[in-house]
Amino acid sequence: MQDSFVANRETKLGRIRDRGIDPYPPRYRRTCDNARAIAVFEAVEAESRPAADAEGLSLAGRIVSMRVMGRAAFLDLQDASGSIQALLRKNNLGDGFELLKDLDIGDHLGVEGSLIRTRTGEITLDAARAVIIAKGMRPLPEKYHGLRDTETRYRQRYLDLIANRENMDVFRLRSRVISGIRRFLDARGFLEVDTPVLVPVAAGAHARPFITHHNALDRQLYLRIATELYLKRLIVGGFDKVYEIGRVFRNEGIDQDHNPEFTLLESYEAYADYNDVMEMVEQMISRLAAEATGSAQVAVGGQVIDFTPPWRRVSLREELQRRGGIDLDACPPSEKGAGELQRRAAALGVDTGIRESRGRIIDKLLSALVEPHLTQPTFMLDYPEEMSPLAKAKPGAPGYVERFEAFACGMEIANSYTELNDPQTQRQRFEEQEDIRRLYQDEEVDRLDEDFLTAMEYGMPPTGGLGIGIDRLVMLLSGQRAIRDVMLFPQMRTLPG
RNA sequence: GGGCCGUUAGCUCAGCAAGGCAGAGCACCGGACUUUUAAUCCGGGUGUCGUGGGUUCGAUCCCCACACGGCCCA
Numbered sequence: 190m191q192d193s194f195v196a197n198r199e200t201k202l203g204r205i206r207d208r209g210i211d212p213y214p215p216r217y218r219r220t221c222d223n224a225r226a227i228a229v230f231e232a233v234e235a236e237s238r239p240a241a242d243a244e245g246l247s248l249a250g251r252i253v254s255m256r257v258m259g260r261a262a263f264l265d266l267q268d269a270s271g272s273i274q275a276l277l278r279k280n281n282l283g284d285g286f287e288l289l290k291d292l293d294i295g296d297h298l299g300v301e302g303s304l305i306r307t308r309t310g311e312i313t314l315d316a317a318r319a320v321i322i323a324k325g326m327r328p329l330p331e332k333y334h335g336l337r338d339t340e341t342r343y344r345q346r347y348l349d350l351i352a353n354r355e356n357m358d359v360f361r362l363r364s365r366v367i368s369g370i371r372r373f374l375d376a377r378g379f380l381e382v383d384t385p386v387l388v389p390v391a392a393g394a395h396a397r398p399f400i401t402h403h404n405a406l407d408r409q410l411y412l413r414i415a416t417e418l419y420l421k422r423l424i425v426g427g428f429d430k431v432y433e434i435g436r437v438f439r440n441e442g443i444d445q446d447h448n449p450e451f452t453l454l455e456s457y458e459a460y461a462d463y464n465d466v467m468e469m470v471e472q473m474i475s476r477l478a479a480e481a482t483g484s485a486q487v488a489v490g491g492q493v494i495d496f497t498p499p500w501r502r503v504s505l506r507e508e509l510q511r512r513g514g515i516d517l518d519a520c521p522p523s524e525k526g527a528g529e530l531q532r533r534a535a536a537l538g539v540d541t542g543i544r545e546s547r548g549r550i551i552d553k554l555l556s557a558l559v560e561p562h563l564t565q566p567t568f569m570l571d572y573p574e575e576m577s578p579l580a581k582a583k584p585g586a587p588g589y590v591e592r593f594e595a596f597a598c599g600m601e602i603a604n605s606y607t608e609l610n611d612p613q614t615q616r617q618r619f620e621e622q623e624d625i626r627r628l629y630q631d632e633e634v635d636r637l638d639e640d641f642l643t644a645m646e647y648g649m650p651p652t653g654g655l656g657i658g659i660d661r662l663v664m665l666l667s668g669q670r671a672i673r674d675v676m677l678f679p680q681m682r683t684l685p686g
Numbered sequence: 687g688g689g690c691c692g693u694u695a696g697c698u699c700a701g702c703a704a705g706g707c708a709g710a711g712c713a714c715c716g717g718a719c720u721u722u723u724a725a726u727c728c729g730g731g732u733g734u735c736g737u738g739g740g741u742u743c744g745a746u747c748c749c750c751a752c753a754c755g756g757c758c759c760a
Contacts, residue, residue: 192732193696193714193715193732194696194713194714194732195696197714197715254723254724256722256723256725256726257719257722257725258718258719258720258721258722258725258726259718259719259720260719260720261719261720261721261722262720262722263721263722263723263725265723274722274723276720276721276722278720278721279720280720293714294713294714305721307721307722307723308721308722309721309722309723311721311722311723313721313722327696328696328697328713328714329696329697329713330696330697330698330713331696331697331698331711331712331713332697332712332713332724333697333698333711333712333724334697334698334699334711334712335697335698336697336698337697337698337699338693338697338698338755339755339756340693340754340755340756341697341755343755348697352697442687445757681754681755682753682754682755683754684753684754685736685737685752685753685754
């Protein structure tokens with residue numbers, strides 16, 4: 190068993206305590222982090238700082254490797270900024286050198302002393318004092334190969350972060366993306382808000398909700414599947430520009446780009462339409478790319494994606510015609526279902542269910558025929574009405590709404606409408622969705638939110654709305670292939686026992 | 687939901703084709719070593735071979751089921 194590893198460390202822990210040393214002291218004050226210390230020493234060497242700045246420093250970190258040579262030892266101490274080598278010598282430490290016998294890889298150590306450069310040229314803290322600041326009781330993954338096992342990497346993300354240091358950069362990038370979004374929207378006068386996660390109606394997107402129960406109210410509640418309808422209530426309330434970056438929950442499968450909970454940005458801007466939103470999206474994402482990666486041209490899987498505005502704009506109808514030879518207007522909605530459209534899809538090898546709504550078939554056609562070709566950032570415009578019950582009709586184009594989705598690398602990165610603000614039409618659209626649900630036994634359709642309709646009846650200004658899946662955006666900007674590689678704690682099955 | 691691949695020491699992986707005492711490197715334990723850096727040298731395997739059945743004199747290996755993970759498809 191691994192107990193022998195733990196038992197060894199328990200013995201060492203006991204010896205440390207027997208010497209009257211607390212292996213878990215409440216705090217450790219360090220002068221600076223490791224990267225800073227190295228920068229300071231380089232400045233001292235360049236004589237741009239006084240030599241005294243390299244003396245009397247306190248540094249700290251996790252021991253990630255040790256090279257012990259009798260009465261001296263080199264330890265690599267890792268903190269968030271990087272690693273620094275510490276030199277422990279019996280000469281300098283005296284009785285304190287005894288501690289070395291009870292140190293293990295994984296322990297956190299504090300060292301005080303002066304920075305030197307060793308014979309081999311490495312900047313090193315020559316320790317006059319060494320203090321254990323937290324004993325590790327389990328062995329860490331191997332130093333050379335790191336931690337490869339994907340399952341352990343996701344289940345014990347901390348080990349992944351310790352052993353595969355470069356993965357930290359993905360999450361740093363993610364943080365920069367999110368803070369960049371806030372900066373961008375705040376600067377444009379948007380108000381960040383929080384809307385309910387526990388909701389009585391799971392509406393605003395096509396998705397199955399998680400169901401929960403509130404004891405005191407003795408009623409069923411859902412976890413939100415979108416923030417859309419609450420943010421629109423705030424537009425009704427008179428906030429001109431609102432956004433929320435929040436977790437939403439969809440009770441669906443888990444795969445390369447789906448996790449049951451994920452982070453969604455939604456924004457709504459009164460008096461704007463989807464053209465304004467398009468401009469905002471290309472501005473925002475090109476800036477995020479530049480801030481997060483250093484350039485608006487990002488290398489993803491061997492190709493360079495250039496987010497510099499303006500992005501290409503294509504019409505959904507024309508793309509479907511061009512890529513699949515299908516004219517949507519020649520395949521109108523029919524009472525008996527999708528009819529002709531379904532036959533055309535089947536002929537193209539696009540697998541559709543026996544009974545599927547026109548919207549779902551179009552969605553599948555787009556996924557199969559069009560979206561894979563949208564490599565460089567592209568807006569696809571003007572979606573069929575039955576795919577978009579919350580979007581406003583496009584003038585002069587019956588059956589279509591003012592909606593776009595943005596794609597890059599074949600992946601959807603944004604979705605936007607000129608929002609429907611006519612309460613009577615909205616009610617009608619909701620009812621049509623309910624009909625579709627009954628007809629096709631399709632659970633993944635919007636549920637009618639009566640309270641939201643009431644809000645809209647008080648008058649909602651014309652509004653441009655936007656949704657961006659943050660996780661997928663981070664995948665794109667960091668070149669990660671799986672959503673679980675941009676989420677710190679992806680959903681996993683429970684292990685037996 | 688379907689197909690394929692994987693699960694062996696703390697970690698990274700061999701071994702299984704053709705069933706016969708469980709292997710390596712790192713880590714760890716003991717010893718040497720005061721400028722090393724995948725430190726070096728000497729000595730030491732620390733294991734529920736994912737779980738449960740089956741076949742067999744004998745199963746990590748062959749068969750079945752299940753669990754978990756990955757890839758592809760839906």
